[in-house]
Amino acid sequence: MELQTTGGEQLEIFSAGMHNSDSGPDFQNARIRIGETVWAGNVEVHISSSDWQKHGHTTDDSYSNVILHVVYKDDKPLVLANGRRVPTLELQNRIPDELHSKYHNLVFGNQVIIPCEANIGGVDVLTMHNWLTRVLVERLEKRSAAVIDALNINRGDWEETFYQFLAANFGFKTNALPFELLAKSLPQITLAKNRNSSLQIEALIYGQAGFLDGDFKDEYPSKLKSEYEFLQKKYKLVPIEKHLWKFMRLRPQNFPTIRLAQFAALVVQANHLFSKVLEVKDVKALRDLFSEIKVNPYWETHYKFDTESAPSSKNMGASSIDILLLNTLALFLFSYGKHNQSQHYINRSLKLLEHLPNENNNIITDFANLGVKITTAFESQALLELKNNYCNYKKCLQCGVGNRILKSG
Template identity: 75%
Template sequence: MLFTEDFLHYVWKFRLFDRIGLQTDDGEELEILSVGMHNTDAGPDFHNARVRIGETVWAGNVEVHLSASDWQKHGHTTDNAYENVILHVVYRNDVPLVLPNGRKVPTLQLHDRVPDELYNRYHQMVFGNQSIIPCENSIAAIDGLIMHNWLTRVLVERLEKRSTAVIERVALNRGDWEETFYQFLAANFGFKTNALPFELMAMSLPQLTLAKHKNNAMQVEAMIFGQAGFLNDDFQDEYPLKLKKEYDFLQKKYQLKPIEKHLWKFMRLRPQNFPTVRLAQFAALIVQSNHLFSKILEIKDVNALRALFTSVKVNDYWTDHYRFDVLSSKPAAKTLGESSIDILLINTLALFLFSYGKQHQQQYYISRSLKLLENLPAEHNNITEDFVTLGLKINNAFESQALLELRNNYCNYKKCLQCGVGNKILKLG
């Protein structure tokens, strides 16, 4: 049988072994009162366990190994952190465990006590030939309540991790949530392809500078396109010529340093997703909505949040242009599409509501973040499509975001033993 130490941890943690007639390696009667708290950091594997050996109840730590000799191999003999181990749990007891002070550590051997069917289910999940995820043949049968509870936990894990970057940036911005929101929103306006140059542009152009010109759309557009590096060319059209003239003045006034134009990517993008169009939309949003983050903290209705983006109107020049000086043969309004707005709501607004609530210890904003995701449609991408193929119904962005985290940080690494879904499948078969 191909065991892993993680599997043995799992067996001990959930007591999934035959507990009838337990004895230590010295033949003393053994009763497990508490397996302890699983420790994923350095030190013994389980803290604060309680066991009865003979007539004595012991409290302390439990260490788990595949073989008893692994204690020596792992360097525990000279580590003081392991002096309080009250029980050594092993699959095979190949050598007795005696500490340097002469104390013999009682050992429990689990060989022949782990059910074959449990091991077979584990082996099939972790070492099988599944094409999508380890539990692809069973996940659709999981009870809806169990799935929802686990996805809720996984979603919170995702938001907790992502909020760390937000809070760190707030600190760099000296506690300025508006500036931080502006920078993250800019990055998400670039979506995946142009996220970096968008973020660099925003960081080179403080929101406070733009706010000074909120009543002059041409100047706001000039600074955004100028800082993006798009106003260094010689133009023929009147609109970019005006932008360049405004930018030349404002660049000197604020000592602005633009980013390099070559950072922007146009290849393999549909014209409506060209960075020039996205920059025009971003500029229009800045003109329309000053102190945007403060508004988001106040607005509760998802449709009202959407309206902040649906009502954005770019300069008329972009109706028949996707690039400067290049007339389009197919004029079209350059409004943000519904799916693009939903992505911004998911990746920026929901994240910032969660981060703000976490930083200020206000559950109200955390709950609003989760509620917002519940009221947004599920994302459509390769990962969500895979789960749909396996028989799951994805109802909203709450679930699609959770499934992204599940796939990327559990399924891809075969962390079935740490997964609520995997645990349920292993226990039930």
Template identity: 65%
Template sequence: MLFTEDFLHYIWKFKLFDFHDLQTTDGLSLEILSVGVHNFDAGPDFHNVRIRIGDTLWAGNAEIHIAAGDWYKHNHTHDEAYGNVVLHIVYRNDKPVILPNGRQVPTLELANRIPAELYTRYHQLAYGNQQIIPCEATIKTVSGIKLHNWLTRVLIERLQKKSVAVIDTLQHNRGDWDETFYQHLAANFGFKVNALPFELLAKSLPQQILAKHKNSALQIEALIMGQAGFLEVELADGYPLKLQAEYGFLQKKYNLKPVEKHLWKFMRLRPQNFPTIRLAQFANLIFKSNHLFSKILEIEHLADFRKLFNQVDVNDYWETHYRFGVESKPASKSLGKSSVDLLLMNTIAVFLYSYGHHHKLQQYIDRSLELLESVPVEQNHIVNDFTNLGVIAKSAFESQALLELKNNYCNHKKCLQCGVGNQILNLG
């Protein structure tokens, strides 16, 4: 029967084995008073274990292996961290473990104490031939309440992980939240495909420079388009020439170096998503929303977050162009609803959470979660796969959690650390 040490950790941690007439391998009665605390760092697997062997009470650590001989394979014998192991828990006791001081480590063998049904369920998860997720055949048996509770926890994990990246940028920016928000917002305006050049652009063009030109939409767009590298070519149209002239002056004034134009990707993008259009939209947002992060912290009504992005429009030139010098049929270039939703999820909600967590201000954490609950489910193949399995997200709160669940639990078959997997394995 195939299984890992993690499976035995799970068995021990949740007491999923037969406790009747427990004995050590040398025939002494064994009573488990506390399984201890799972240790995920170096050293024995469980700390603060309390057991009674015969009439003697023991307190210390426990180590778990598939075979007792693994103790020697893992070189624990001469590691002082394992000197206080009071119980060796193994699936198969193939040899005694004796420490350098001559003490034999008491051993509990689990081979005949694990329910067969638990083996079966574990194997279906860990070694099955599933197409989407390990529990695709059984996830519908998990109650809606328990699934939602787990998704809530997974969503918090996702926000905490993203918060680490935010705080890292914040430290680089010497505690400047406005600059940090501006840089992350720019990266998210790239919508994955052009996230890198957008991020590089923002780092090459500090927000304080843009703030000096807050009253001129032309100058802000000139700075952004110029730093993107799109004004370094020969241009013929009236509006692009104005941008080019403005940028030429401002570039020298601030000693600016543009990002490399070849970094921007147009291939396989719909014209509405061309980087030139996203840059024009971003420039207009900056123009209309000076000190944007401060405004976001002040917003109390969720609908007002959306209004920040709905107000974005572009210069009339872009109504008939997707690229400089190439005319097209007139079309609106405002931000689409799905784009706004993604910005609300990946930027606004993340920064509200990060700010609240960093400053220990619960109201911003709550606002972040409420915002995600108000945003519709995004459409992607992961969310669609879960829908086909009967797990239907009701809002971005749940769909974002499903992304985290799939990418950080299901893809790595971490079923034993997953609330859904735990529920499926539960024999009660």
């Protein structure tokens, strides 16, 4: 389709340039030809030509190099302060009324949850799967940036980096920060020197967590305190502040004392854990790395030191394990694959998410109520990314689902 400016000149676009997500013109370094002249510069996009003045571009020097104004409706010729008239491409007569109406309804409609809430349930399975795969990879790429930053701080040590992230995720949302601080205050190399003694490992973890600063009546915490006092001096350790740990509004099974017991058991039983994660390909075997850890028997009748409770298992439950697989193992497999340019590990990350159950939260419930099929963490993670980074900003034209709806008959 031949293009013309509103002034009747022939227009050819060689390159649309780079989309600018910061302040300034929408596209930079575009190359176009108007008539016989080739131009290089910036392109600005508006609904109406008059929006140029409404948005304050008239007095903004960063817009002085605009070579083309792309608008839906040319309601006011654009003339810069220096008298130069900016060529304009009007799209109103090039976009079918039905398509414009669909887009207008998506962006300016009265939807409650997402722009396409009336249509998304009818989008074909292939389109949904392909687009969710893409946004899931976008999500993992963004999250993996934090992994690589930590890896650089840890001088390329994947085991130490994995240990720190795993510890933070043991605290889930409520106690993620103190768990992370604990891991950073207690490097794996220190734990490795005492790995043959479960009592010393437990003493180091509880001591660094700040839980061994009192006097105890039970034999087990008293032993831990004695061991820690020796190890603290030996390794010149500084514990984190005990007040950082939160117990309020947590089920007793999720108390930090219990999570610390599980974490200590994992450290005792799983040496070089990240190396094992890289080797183990079966999802069941990955679950077994966590389900087979056994906490100290003391915790079978306690949730806190010196406070006895009814007997119950304190080993990790299936849902807690799946959260760790989702937030730590899948992320690290992807990050490792991305960092080492290995599609094998990236595919393993995606496959792991396909074998984990979907999360349950308000966003996922909303999508399910709209008719979207959600059974795995692969889908739920992708939908979280879709909602937070596309739907919330009404980026329907950049969304595969939105494009399918706009193109549908």
